[in-house]
Amino acid sequence: MMTRTENKQIKFHMITIENLVPENHFLRRLNRLVDFSFIYEETQDYYCKKNGRPSIDPVVLIKYLLIGFLYGIASERRIEQEIQVNMAYRWFLGLDLDERVPDHSTISQNRRRRFRGENVIRRLFEQVLEQCMEMGLVKEELILTDSTHVKANASFKRNIQILAEHETTDYMERLDIYEARERERLETCGAIKPQRNGRLKEEKSQVQRIISPTDPDAGMMKRPGKPVGMHYLSHQSVDAAYGIVVDVAVTPGNVNDSEPYLERIEYMCSHLGLKMKAVSADSAYSASLICQRLNEMGIRLYTPKATGGATYKVEFKRENFKYQKEKDYFICPAGKKLTLRSLEREHYNICRIYRADRKDCQMCPMLSQCVSASQRSRTIRVNIFEEAVKIQRERDGSPLHRQILKERQIWCEGSFATQKAHHNLSGLFRRGIEAAEEHCLLSAMALNLKRMVKCLG
Incomplete structure (x- = not known):
């Protein structure tokens, strides 16, 4: 017997939005674990206390963006459409059934204008991280680091080549300090002759660089096995206990992985208060200066075992x-x-x-x-730095070394794969390195929240 469904949508129902969201829904479990009231404290300086029109609740604004990264919705216009019909999203934002969803353009303008240049997203990320630490999800014993490319919103066909000033990085400034110290020691004891003024290296030099006029902050990436084009690099550090992301830094795609590493390690130690005993990274991070500085800090470095070595054209090595x-x-x-x-x-x-x-x-x-x-x-x-490299390399090939490299591959590369598939890390809509960093921080925050709920919810 055929069943014919009549139009039941014109009936009146006595129902609340609370009844429409299942008790075991992810957003319910997340809301029970995370106290989002810290957003008010972090954003209160950006609002007038007495004058002006009533604003969108800043908690709603941040949760609005988080929904997009939690569920892989890249477009803010699409987020608005999904919130309009999804009861769980409405419940998470605190919107009633008949309440209007904030317009996507309003969210965008708040993000672009009100919070621009203020590192609000980074502070929110660190607040979530602090809650993870309080819940015991960050053990601090082993920190794993890697980078991944994120496609910039820039046309490959419009790239131009320019002559630009060579910028001094934090890594090069550190090398300058060690070089000056060693040169002074050798010249003082008469081991080498004082350097002539004419041979002193210039502080700045011009280099050929390919840039995109649509996004000048992005960098041309040309790496074996990677896509060629304008990209950013997201350098991400993960705690090995439960895979919680503890730090995110973004650089142009043409920056070497080792250059921002020491700065981020010191940031995690001083600013976040992490007391790491060991770190692990890809082979690109195993520069001799990094070995030296980590040796001075009492931190053990684990990277893939060195292959090859010095090549000689003669018999005597x-x-x-x-x-x-x-x-x-x-x-x-x-x-x-x-x-x-x-x-x-x-x-x-x-x-x-x-x-x-x-x-x-x-x-x-x-x-x-x-x-x-x-x-x-x-x-x-x-x-x-040869002695420091030997000290850091003495455990290469040991069972502990192999286990740590395996964990780095699981947590770092696995996190990147998850973020690119489900948390909008595959590419950018916005332009500029500040927007790229906010994007990568929100993606990492979404991953941390999911792992928090999985472990404790």
């Missing part, structure tokens, strides 16, 4: 030369000295240069085994 630590020189297989001649700055390292006397090499019967055709005498380059 550095291992064939004996170092005399007391007098600071090397002895070659023929018994001749390689003395310290200078201190040279490489792009990411600082090296002491040891060189044999030219006459000793030219008269040596083992010349072809030791010196390449392009050189006149044997040279050995010693990184000034």
Whole structure:
């Protein structure tokens, strides 16, 4: 027998929105765990206390954005449409059945104008993180770090090439300090000659750079296995206990992963109060300066085991030369000295240069085994951070090292995969590095809230 459904939607019902949302719904569990009242304290300075029209509740504004990132709705216009018909979204925002949903343009203008340049989203992210820490979801023993590319809202066809000033990064400034300290030590003891003024490196130099006129803050990314184009990099640090994201930093897509790392580690220690014992990152983060600084801070670094090493065009390798630590020189297989001649700055390292006397090499019967055709005498380059690298590398290949690398792969790469699939991290609608950072912080906040509910809700 065929059933014909009549129009039942014109009937009157006595019902409340509270009855329409299931008790076990994710947003109910989230609302029970997280106290969103901190948003009032963080945003109160941006509103006039006595004058002006009544504003949208700032908690509603932030929750409005969070719904988009919790459920992977990238468009603010689409978020408005979904809230209009979704009872759970209405309940989460505190809107009644007949109450108008805030217009998407109003939300957008508040975000772009009222909170611009104020780091409000970062403070909200850290407030959620603080609640995670109070609930015991952050153990602080092992922090895992990696970066992922986020596609910028910029046309690839409109890119132009310009001549721009080379910007000094935090990493390079740290290298400058270590280089000046080491040079002063060697010049004071007479090991090397004072550097001539004409050879002092220039503070700024011009470099060729590809930029997009639509989003000049984005960077051209050209990495093996990665898409070519204008991107941002989201550098994300995750606590290994429950996968809670503890820090997010955004850089242009052409920035090396190692450059912002030390600054973020110090930020997590000083500002967030994390007392980390060990950190793990991809091989791109294993620069010698990072090993040195983490060694000074008493933090153990775990990165993928180094492959390859120095390549030699001749038979004799550095291992064939004996170092005399007391007098600071090397002895070659023929018994001749390689003395310290200078201190040279490489792009990411600082090296002491040891060189044999030219006459000793030219008269040596083992010349072809030791010196390449392009050189006149044997040279050995010693990184000034070599001891720190050895200390950080002494556990490579151990069961603990393999376990930590496995956890980094699970939590970091797994988090990025989840965020790109479900939390809007695959690309940006807005432009500029500030907007990109807010976007990545909201994505990480949504992931933290989901993991909090999963663990405690």
